[in-house]
Structures are given as structure tokens and as C-alpha cells.
Amino acid sequence: MVFNHKGGVGKTTLTVNIASALADANKKVLLVDSDPQCNLSSYLVEASVLDDVLDRSDTDAGQTLWSAVKPIVEAAGDVKPITAVERFPNVFLIYGDLKLADFEQELPQMWLEALQRKLKGYRGVTALSYTVNEIAAQHDVDYVFYDCGPNIGALNRAILLDCDYFIVPAALDEFSIRALKTLGITLENWIRTWRTVLDLAPDNIYLLPGAPKFLGYVIQRFRVYGGQVSAGQAAYLPRFEKQIYSDIVSRLRSVDPELASESLVENVLGEVRDFSTMATKSQIQGVAIENVRGGNQQLKAEARESFSVIAQKIIERC
């Protein structure tokens, strides 16, 4: 999961480009657009096609995440099977949906019901997980990436607790550093509460694993002058490293030392400079930055290098 409740840090761009780099390394990737804003779907699919898919999401032919969980929300049965679409070779997408916001409204109640050991609660909280795992198995994927909305709501909680690992993308600015504190507190709280649910749950029931490991952070969207991070932004780097350790790593390790590495070096997953117009072009064309048609060749080569380093670390650690 690529997660940071701070908006505008490049979650979606990072998700697409890592997926592309992993596909280049012969890995199969499933991308899940769990953001009701559908940014990832918009990135990878033409607007007219996406509009058509969203228009049909409430019908029997619906193929979005909402279509899958709708029977749960409406208490009309279990999750409905949906399919993923292949967007690049070995990269599949599950469509997001604006109506996921409706599902998110129901999730806090389902969470409470899970704490009360009610089957309906377990079924609701695990609905997305079950859907995604089914599709991942169908396509025999190596990695699943959730692109989530910038918030610390119930939907992201259910997703984070389903993940084996999460990545924190961040920008070098004051707001990103401040966001780390709330992020750490929230993560710790979610994991601890879910552990209570796990302790109380009956055997032989489908549950979220609830042990997301911190895979590392990716510093994004910094400006480069003369091959170096711009002086103004470079000043944030030491503060950022310190805050990552105190706000994320130490909090996770207080729950379980396995959830985060103590090594500062290991926690750096990669650095991705600001690719400005190349990132915009990649969104318009629906491809990774390195595959953009036209544009600056040097920037494309830099993008290939940056994302393949991240992909390689993911392959080594996961």
C-alpha cells in the first residue's frame, strides 16, 4: 500500500511507476484504485471509458470495487465477483468508484460489529480484501498495490490492515513532516485495535492479517539544481529522517519489532525528483514516465533509474 494521508505527495504517480518497473522485471502487478476520487483509474484509462464503467457500477454488469462490495452494504449477500483490466503487460487494474465513499460510511459500524464478534462485521471489514485476493489469485500476481485517498478514514484502515507492507511517499516540506506524526499515531492505533479483534474472533473465519510492515519511504517531487537537491528542500532531509524514525518506526516497533526496521538506511526506499511536465504527460498518456512518448530523454532515463531502484528493493525485501 502506498499510503500517506497528506495529499499531493505523488501517491498515484509513484504507484503506477513502481508497477511499471516491477512489470519490467517480469513481475505481475495488480493495482487497486481504492480512492473514491478514482485518480489511478483516470491515470490508466480514458475518461470516456471510465465514465461508462462508473455509470454501470450500480448494475449487474458493474466492474468497480463498489460493484463488488455493494451487496455487503445493501445487506443483499456476499461480495460480487468482478474482474480486473490489463493496462500494461503484466499490470492489471481494479477500477475505483466514487460510490466507495458510501461503503466507507458503513465501515465504522462494521468495525464495531467486528469488535462485537458479529459475522456481518467481519464480512464487511474484509470485503475489499476478499475481492482483491480473489482477483490476485486469478491473475497469479506477484504484487498488489493499493492506491488510496489522502485521509485516515475507515476505508484506508481496512486496506492498511490487509496489507503485508506499506510505503510512505512524502515531499520535502513542512506539511509532510508534520503529517508523519499523525500518521504514526493512527497506524499504531489501528494495528492495536485490530489485534483485539483478532484475539476475540472465532476460528476459521476470513480476517485481515493486521500486521502491515513499514517497507520504507520515498522522498518525492524535490527540485534538482546542478545534480543536487535544491538547498531549500535539502534542509528538510535530516528532519525528515529523524521524524520518520520517531513518528513511524518507533511507534510501529512498540507494537511489534517486526513491523519496522531500526536501520535508517533500510527505511529509505528511494528518491524521486520532480519530473514536472513529464509526470503530467505520463498521466495524459496513461503510461509510466519512462514510457512517455516525446519529452526529455534524460528525464525519462532518470525516471527509469529511480523507479527501478525502488522496484528492485521491493523485490529483495518482499
Add this chain to the structure above:
Amino acid sequence: MTEQDRPKQQLEQEAINAMFHVLNGLEEESQQRVLQTVVAYYQSAFPVQSRIPPRGAESPSIGPFSEDRSISPKSFTMQKQPSTDVERVACLAYYLTYYRDMPHFKTLDISTLNTEAAQPKFANATVSLENATKMGYLVPATKGTKQLSAAGEVFVQKLPDREAAKTAMAGVKPRRKNRKGGQREESQQSEGDDQS
């Protein structure tokens, strides 16, 4: 009134009547033989037809893979290897026509199939379809829809042999659009679309 002045429909009707008159005098087997000969003659005389030929197994002219209806749009596009957005539109139009029984289609149909075929997004699907029409791969059909042109069909059939495909389009003149003042604007000779 000369024969040339007579309405075209009347002439066609007379030709049909004459054909029925002659055929009615023959046995069923002979009728079939005569009809097959006439069809074969006119097909070879006019190999490029403006109408969409019959589909599926009944058609002998729709290419070596046309009877394989199990081919996926992704495999079909990979097999044809279109190199531009316009060529990809032509390939997808061909697939819609012969594998989805959809001879008339809109931009959304092409875009949806493009997604299903795991192809990259079109920079602008509407423009790509317009360019495909201008360049003769598609022709306008009813109610704002498009259909594959005869030349476009041959082009796709010849792919991935680019030389043969290019030859198929050699005789096609790009569509010209009338301007308000009656002047004609130069059609876009370039591919007009992004190179893949």
C-alpha cells in the same frame, strides 16, 4: 427518353427481373452454379468493395484469422502490431466488425475495446478516429457512427506486413473537407497521431 436518362432504380429492377426470368427456367443445381459464377466474376472485377462484406464463416474475403472467433482483442492487436494510434484504431475497428459483429461503432466502442486490449490510452480518441477517417481507414456511417472502409479492412488484413499494408492504402486519397467559402483545405498528410 434515352436509356441513360431512365431512372437507375428502374434499370436495376429490369436487370433483376431478367435474371429471375432466366434462372426460373433452370434446375436448382444449375441456378446455384450460375449465381456462384456471377458472384465470382463480379468479386474479381471489383475486388475493393465499398460495402461491408459478409461476416464470419460465410465470408471468404475477411482474412485468414477471421474464423477464429476466440482470439482476444489483446492477441489480435499484438498480432497486427499497429505502429500509430490511427493504425490501432483501424485494427480495433476491424476487431469490432468481424469479432464483435459491430460494423458501426462510436468513439467509446473503440476506446472500450482499446482498454480491453490492454493498449495504452489514446492521447485523444476522438481525434484519432477523425484522423483515421481522414486517412481512409474508416468511413462515416449512420447516426454519427463510423465503419471500417474497404481499404482499411485490406490494410489490417495485410498487417503486420507493413509493405503490403502500405500498398493497400496507396490508392486511397485522404478525405478533404470543404471550407465555408467553397475552398478546399489541404488534408493532413502526416499520420497526425503520436507515434507509438
